[in-house]
Amino acid sequence: MLNATTTVSRFGTAAVLAVATLIGANAAQATDITGAGSSFVYPVLSRWSASYAEKTGNQLNYQSVGSGAGIAQIKEGTIDFGASDAPMKAEDLARFGLGQFPVVVGGIVPVVNIAGVQAGQIKLDGATLADIFLGKIRNWNDPKIAALNSGLSLPAGKITVVHRSDGSGTSFNFTNYLSKVSPQWASQVKFGTSVDWPTGVGGKGNEGVSQYVKQIKGSIGYVEYAYAVKNRISWVDLKNAAGNVVAPNADSFAAAAGTADWASAKDFNLIMTNAPGAKAWPITATTWVIMYKQPKHAGQEQAEHRKVAFDFFKWALESGQQQAAQLDYVALPQNLVQKIEAYWASEYKH
Amino acid sequence: MSEAALPLDAPEQRATRDARHDRLFAGLLRACALIVLAALLGAAFATLWGGREAFGTFGWHFLASSAWDPGNQDYGALVPVYGTLATSFIALLIAVPVSFGIALYLSEVAPRWLRTPVASAIELLAGIPSIIYGMWGLFVFAPFFAEHVKPWLTNYLGNNPDDGHPSWVAAHVPFVGKLFASDYPFGASILTAGIVLAVMIIPFISSVMREVFQTVPTRLKESAYALGSSTWEVSWDIVLPYTRSAVIGGIFLGLGRALGETMAVTFVLGNAMDLSASLLDPGASIASTIANQFSEAVGLQKSALMALAFLLFVVTFIVLLIARLMLRRLASREGR
DSSP: OOOHHHHHHHHOOOOHHHHHHHHHHHHHOOOOEEEEEEESSSSHHHHHHHHHHHHHHOOOEEEEEOHHHHHHHHHOOOEEEEEESOOOHHHHHHHHTTTEEEEEEEEEEEEEEEEOOOTTEEEEEEEHHHHHHEEEOOOOOOOHHHHTTTTTTOOOOOOOOEEESOEEEEEHHHHHHHHOOOOHHHHHHHOOOSSOOOSEEEEEEHHHHHHHHHSSSTEEEEHHHHHHHTTTTOOOEEEEETOOOOOSHHHHHHHHHHHHHOOOOGGGGOOTOOOSSOOOSSSSEEEEEEEESSSSSOOOOHHHHHHHHHHHHHHHHHSSSSHHHHTTBOOHHHHHHHHHHHHHHHHHOO | HHHHHHHHHHHHHHHHHHHHHHHHHHHHHHHHHHHHHHHHHHHHHHHHHHHHHHHHTTHHHHOOOOOEEETTTEESSSHHHHHHHHHHHHHHHHHHHHHHHHIIIIIIIHHHHHHHHHHHHHHHHHHHHHHHHHHHIIIIIHHIIIIIIIIHHHHOOOOTTTTSSOOHHHHHTHHHHHHHHOOSSSSSSSSHHHHHHHHHHHHHHHHHHEEEEEESSSHHHHHHHHHTHHHHHHHHIIIIHTHHHHHHHHHHHHHHHHOOHHHHHHHHBBBBOOSSSTTTSOBBHHHHHHHHGGGGHHHHHHHHHHHHHHHHHHHHHHHHHHHHHHHHHHHHHHTT
């Protein structure tokens, strides 16, 4: 990170003092940085930006326009950082001179509306979940579901699948998980921000899906964990890659982030669904912040924006994670934060 | 001589100045009109250009294919185009008679003190943003529809009712059974979207109708009444023929809004990219598909969405063309 003290100690000349004064003067009048992209990360970014503005006076303007639009805008260079729920490929990053790093972890949970079934009472595994979303399992009393839920009597109701109608990072991670656990899903539907859903109806946004699931008896959908908690919809426990049934909560999301294989992922290009840890929640997601490795335009203003942006994310990763937890996101594990800061030092030019 | 030249000269100068001003004014007006034309052509061309990749990849197949598969990069416009036309058609089917009733009541039947408040209420309704109708549709109307209307429709008109015995209507009238069959136990559907759209366009159509009904000369109506006509006969034989072209214009104004409506439809249409004969199944419209997918779309998917936008232009153009032809046929039949 570039800050006044290290700059001075490194050079310590009159000229640099003059620059430092200039930077000091700019910081005093507050810098507004702008970002755009993922709506998944929007709640926590706006909470962070309010606290950060209180602390430093620097404002962060974030437009939650969708990951695709965020990537498009950072490529154009009209914003200081983009945020995407899907990682950019290494060759795309290299072509545009961009770098990316995760900032926060969240979980996606299947939610159901079955009479008499409370949150966490019903358990599913990946293959069964995929078969439901493929339209192959059509009734709640299907033997495959019953085999996973001994002791729970499920009604003979029809299953209605609810999915996102809009392109979204939530769908991206959810379908990515289904592709990993179901060969048929991987070959027929594949994964992406929007896919050709074999069955069901589409609700717009997490709100739309929550609303439909609450309205439709016998429905199953998927939302970000915070929405399931907020709207009091029953979620489903899932059997993870290690074969254990886990409940969605901060611990299991953190376990997924901690056990994912970040070491061999260049540019943090790793989708951590179906993580291997014994306690890992299988549909855990992160959002990547995308920034230019070198300033796209020369000039004092751009340098100042980058300085503030890095300072913001350093602060967010080190001290902002408490606030993330209040919003049902999960802090990045300590070893991952260190890895990100090492990545900043080696890849980004200030 | 010089005294005589002065009064002759002044009007001449005046005339040239007027002529210059007239030309300037005409040019200005022409520019205003051309801006509209340029905006229209520009938008149509931009969407066509944006969709060139999709049109190039799929050709005519794009129009006939019901696929919309981002995973396998296969796109077709049939589902959204059908959804757009079906919802708008249902909306017109409901909105036109209701609007006609409202306008007729307000201009012919209602007591004078009631006319102004109801007319202002209708204009207020026209000003409500569509997202409000969408939320009302999602939170209030769709649950009501699923609870009270849809079961009745599927049981009495559908060919796949809960008790397994199709009603007489479903068994004997072709297509009806298919139109009202549904496995989905909830309210979002093509019919729901059509009804919400109808509520949205009724204010437009009825206020236009009311305005033009008031332009019918009193002596025509009173002559008819004097000959012993009932209110209905006056409305149907005097008021409506007198205002026919304006009424059709109002209907197509409403239709134009229904075809392009985005947010309200997105909330209550169910957003399923499947082609279904049933009006009670979820569907997709052109505008809702674009609104849903545009922000996250890249490459061929983005191009396919642009192609859809171009098709919306084409659909609207064809609909307006049909309206023009209808008007012309009416005019020639009346010998005008």
